[in-house]
Amino acid sequence: MTTITPSAAPAATPPKRSLWQRVPVVHQLRQSVGLQRGMLVTGLVLMAIFVLTAIFAPLLAPYKYNQLRADGVAFGAQQPPSAEHLLGTTVGGYDVFSRVIWGAQTAILVIVLAVVFSIFIGVFLGLVSGYFGGWPDRLLVVVCDAIYAFPSLLLAIVLSIVISGGRSSLWGGILAAALSITVVYIPQYFRVIRAETVRIKAEAYVESARVLGASNTRVMFRHVLRNATRSLPLLITLNSSEAVLTLAGLGFIGFGIEPTAAAEWGYDLNKAISDVTSGIWWTALFPGLAIVLTVLGITLVGESLNDLADPRLRGRRAVAKASGTVSETSVVPGGTLSAGPGGLAGLEDGESFDEHGIEVRP
Template structure:
C-alpha cells in the first residue's frame, strides 16, 4: 500500500465510550458503601466477637434437625431418666420427662432467634413509619402522633406485652405481635428527630422546588438518610425482643407446643428445679439467653459506632 492509498482510505471510527446507566452507578455506590462499612466494622473487636457468636448460634439453630433430630422434642420418645444430672450420654442432663436438655436447647434457639428477629423488625418498621410521617408533616398530625407515642413510651413495655399475650391466642405469632406493637416508641422518637434534621437541608428544598411531592421526599431523600439509624436500632432491639420473649414464656404466656429458652425456664420452675437444686435445668437456657442478648448488643454497638463515629463507642 502506497502513501497516497493510505491517505485516501477512510479513517477507522473508534467505538463510542460505554455509557454507565444510573442503575449501575447506584449498584457501584452501594458496593462501595458496604465495603467501607465492613472495613469500619472489622476495626471493632467486640463487634466481630458478637458477629462470630451469632453466626455459630444461627448455624446450630438451622441445622437442629440434623444435629439432634426431631424426636428430641417428643415426650413419648424420651428414653432418659427424669431430671438426670449431666452425663456422657446427656451432656446437659435431662428434663422432668427424660428428654435431653442439649437437644431442647438447640431446638429452642430456632424459636428464640425467630421471635427476636421478627419482633424487632416489626417494632422498627412501625417506629420508622410513625417517625418519618410525624417529622415530615409536622403540625397537628405530628402533635397527635407524638402524644400517642409518649403514651406508649411511659407505659411499661412488658406490661402491655403481657396484656396483649393474655387476650390473644397463645402462639408464637402472638408473642411476636405483642412485642412488636409495644416496643416501637423509642425508634419513632429517634427517627422523627433525624427526619426533622434531614428535611432542614438545602437539597430537600430543591427537590420540592422541582416538583417533588411528599412521597418522593420521604422515600427518596428522608428514608435513605434515616436507614443507618434504623439499622443500628434494629440490632439493638433484637436482644430486647429475645429477653421479652423469654419473660413471656417464663410467665406461661408463650406457645406451649414449641420449645424455646424461656419455655425451658418455665418448665424448670414447674418441675421444682429451683427448690430441688437441679441447676443443670436452669443454667443452660439462662446462659444461652444472656449470650445471644450480649452478642446482638455487641453487634448493635459496633454498627452504631461505624454509622456514627461521633458517638465514640469503644472498640
C-alpha cells in the same frame, strides 16, 4: 508566538472499594481497632453461632423438642448428663440439649417478625408524622409517648393474653409474642425517624427538590428516608436483644408457648426453678446460658456499631497510622536526629551521656 501551558495533573482518585468491603458489618470491622475490634468480633461470632444453630436445628438436635422417648424407651425425668443425653433431661422428661437447640429457632423467628413489623410500622409513621407535621403529628407523638412510658413487659403480657389467651400453638405463640413485642418497639422507631425527618426536611437539597417540582412522596422516600435510617442498624441490634429477653420473660411467667408446640428458653427456666434447690443444675444452667450468650452477642455488636458511628472514634485508625515517633523524623541531612537525656541543648553544647543518663566529660 504561541504559549503552551502545561496541563494540570489529574486529581488522584481514591481507590474503589470492592462490593465485599462495602457490606455494612465488614466495613465497620475494617474500621475497628484494639478492644473495639475484639468486642465486635466476639459479638459477631456469638451471633453467627446463634443464627447457624437456629437454621440447622433439625440437623444439630438429636431429638425433637417435644420428644419423650426413643425406641420405645422413655428418657426419664431429671436424668444427669450422659452419652445418651449430653445435657441431661428436664423435669418433664425432655432432652435439655435438644430443647436448647430448638429454642434458638423459636427465638430467631420472634426476633425477625418483631423487628420487621416494628420497622415497617414505626418508620412509616415517623416519616409521615415528621414530614407533614400538624395535628396528626401531635396526636402520634402523644400516643407513642404513652406507649413508651408503659412498662414494656407488662404491655407484652397484656397483649399476649389478648391475642392468644396466654397459651397457644407454635405459630400462634410466635405471632402473639412478635406482635406484642412489635407494639412495644414501634414508639422507638417512630421517635428516631421522626426526629431525623424533622431535621432533614429543612436541608437545602430537600428544598431544591421541592422547587424542581418533586412530589411529597418522592421527596419523602427518595431524599428524606434514605438519610433518616442511618441509625437503624444500631436500634435493630438493641431491639433484637430486648426481644430475646421479652420472649424469655413471657415464657418464664407462663404466658409463652406450650412445650408441646415449640421449645422456649424462658419456659424451661420456669420449670427448672424447683430443680435448683434440689441440686439439679443442668435443667436451668444451659437454657439460661443460651439466653445470656445470645443477648451478649447482639449487645456487643450493637455497642460496637454505636462506637463506630462516632466520627471521633472512627478516625482512630487513621490517627494511629499518621502518628509516629518524633525521634524517627529525619531533620538533618543524611540521617535522623537522636537526642540524649540532655535533649537538644546537650547536643548543641557538645555534651555526651552514657546509657544511664550520666554525663561523660572528656
